[in-house]
Amino acid sequence: MNKNTSEIVTEILATVKKKGATEAEVVYSKGKGLSISLRNGDVDTIENSEDSSLILTVYNGKAKGSASSALLDEASIALTIEKAWEIAKLTQEDEFAGLADEELLANPADFKDLDIYHPTDVTPDAMIENGLKAEKAALETKGIIVDETNISIGEGFSVYASSHGFLGTKQGTNCSMSVVAIAEKDGAMERDYWWDAVRDYNNMMPATELGKKAAARTIARVGARKVKSCKVPVLFDATVAQGLVGHMLSALAGSSLYQDASFLKDDLNTQIFPEWFEIHENPFIKGGFASRNFDSNGVATKARNIIDSGVLTGFLLSIYSARRLGLVTTGNAGGAHNLFIKTHNNSEKSFDDALKQLNTGLYVTSVMGQGVNTINGDYSRGASGFWIENGEIQFPVSEITIASNLKDMYKNLVLIANDTDQRTKIQTGSWLIEEMTIAGV
Numbered sequence: 001m002n003k004n005t006s007e008i009v010t011e012i013l014a015t016v017k018k019k020g021a022t023e024a025e026v027v028y029s030k031g032k033g034l035s036i037s038l039r040n041g042d043v044d045t046i047e048n049s050e051d052s053s054l055i056l057t058v059y060n061g062k063a064k065g066s067a068s069s070a071l072l073d074e075a076s077i078a079l080t081i082e083k084a085w086e087i088a089k090l091t092q093e094d095e096f097a098g099l100a101d102e103e104l105l106a107n108p109a110d111f112k113d114l115d116i117y118h119p120t121d122v123t124p125d126a127m128i129e130n131g132l133k134a135e136k137a138a139l140e141t142k143g144i145i146v147d148e149t150n151i152s153i154g155e156g157f158s159v160y161a162s163s164h165g166f167l168g169t170k171q172g173t174n175c176s177m178s179v180v181a182i183a184e185k186d187g188a189m190e191r192d193y194w195w196d197a198v199r200d201y202n203n204m205m206p207a208t209e210l211g212k213k214a215a216a217r218t219i220a221r222v223g224a225r226k227v228k229s230c231k232v233p234v235l236f237d238a239t240v241a242q243g244l245v246g247h248m249l250s251a252l253a254g255s256s257l258y259q260d261a262s263f264l265k266d267d268l269n270t271q272i273f274p275e276w277f278e279i280h281e282n283p284f285i286k287g288g289f290a291s292r293n294f295d296s297n298g299v300a301t302k303a304r305n306i307i308d309s310g311v312l313t314g315f316l317l318s319i320y321s322a323r324r325l326g327l328v329t330t331g332n333a334g335g336a337h338n339l340f341i342k343t344h345n346n347s348e349k350s351f352d353d354a355l356k357q358l359n360t361g362l363y364v365t366s367v368m369g370q371g372v373n374t375i376n377g378d379y380s381r382g383a384s385g386f387w388i389e390n391g392e393i394q395f396p397v398s399e400i401t402i403a404s405n406l407k408d409m410y411k412n413l414v415l416i417a418n419d420t421d422q423r424t425k426i427q428t429g430s431w432l433i434e435e436m437t438i439a440g441v
Contacts, residue, residue, distance in 0.1 A: 033154030254321020
């Protein structure tokens with residue numbers, strides 16, 4: 001941590017208090033990164049990025065004013081303070097505005113080691129070499145053209161401080177690599193990809209393995225065709241099932257709830273999934289993509305079940321949204337933390353078991369379009385994947401639409417396979433839904 005940073009934000013808070021601010025909070029963040037893209041065995045682009053921002057929010061009673069700056073010099077800070085304070089003096093009061101109560105704030109003495117910061121000394125040349133390995137591995141598959149290979153590293157630091165005396169910092173790293181491939185047959189082109197994301201560059205999926213997987217996924221799509229319109233079971237690949245959880249999170253967000261824009265607004269303490277289903281939130285996982293000791297309000301985070309035995313047990317609330325709803329913050333200002341989708345009685349089901357139980361139906365590997373309405377739960381999206389018969393893949397499928405309602409999909413969830421995707425904050429395996437409508441030919 002840069003000691004000057006904590007001194008600066010502390011001085012800013014002291015200054016606005018002297019000006020008459022009732023309360024104040026400040027967020028400072030900075031980051032840097034390197035991203036390299038490759039095409040046809042050569043470097044296409046190399047992008048270095050470095051940025052920083054200071055966001056100051058001051059409260060004049062229940063009126064709020066915010067201003068920001070990308071610089072930390074004295075003149076820029078002084079101007080930011082003046083702008084924020086002037087806005088606060090002119091803004092209409094909001095009875096729900098204000099900092100988190102002091103008793104809700106995280107205690108730095110209790111902070112856990114989250115193991116999310118792994119700086120690397122890897123050179124651009126070494127990154128390029130790794131990317132070229134991935135590209136070469138993909139090209140070993142006959143019929144494959146590599147559209148693009150990308151490899152990136154980055155790190156960030158942030159500090160949140162408030163006039164209640166809280167000051168907390170977070171520092172983390174992120175690394176990723178991807179290969180996008182194209183295959184052609186009879187004039188029809190198919191495109192797919194594979195990627196990996198880690199906190200520690202040394203834990204990245206081996207480049208040759210990643211390239212081969214991107215190629216295999218792409219070749220498997222060659223010859224895709226439509227199927228007849230029907231109602232059949234649908235198996236969502238783990239990478240797509242994460243999106244089904246994401247739609248639920250959008251509906252559980254406090255802003256959606258107090259704007260009456262959520263299909264789950266009346267379902268707290270109601271069973272919305274099968275009894276064997278659980279979603280566990282844990283912000284303290286070492287190396288997690290959403291590990292945090294405190295949320296964006298400085299509130300202490302905690303582990304909990306959002307779904308317990310199929311029952312919705314909690315929303316995702318910040319201080320502001322909780323006050324609007326007459327509830328208590330859940331420590332989710334800034335969003336959900338690491339989520340683990342678990343089962344009580346069938347966690348040993350493999351992906352092959354899921355295909356066998358599907359028997360005849362659709363295996364979805366990608367979706368497209370914006371046809372998800374989180375106000376009423378209607379779900380209708382373009383999809384591609386594979387047609388399944390007798391529990392085995394028969395042929396690739398594309399240019400179809402799958403439709404249902406999210407509540408029905410959650411209720412009619414048959415199983416979750418153990419092919420868990422661990423590359424995002426939502427960790428789940430593939431989902432088998434009892435029935436959906438397929439619009440094809």
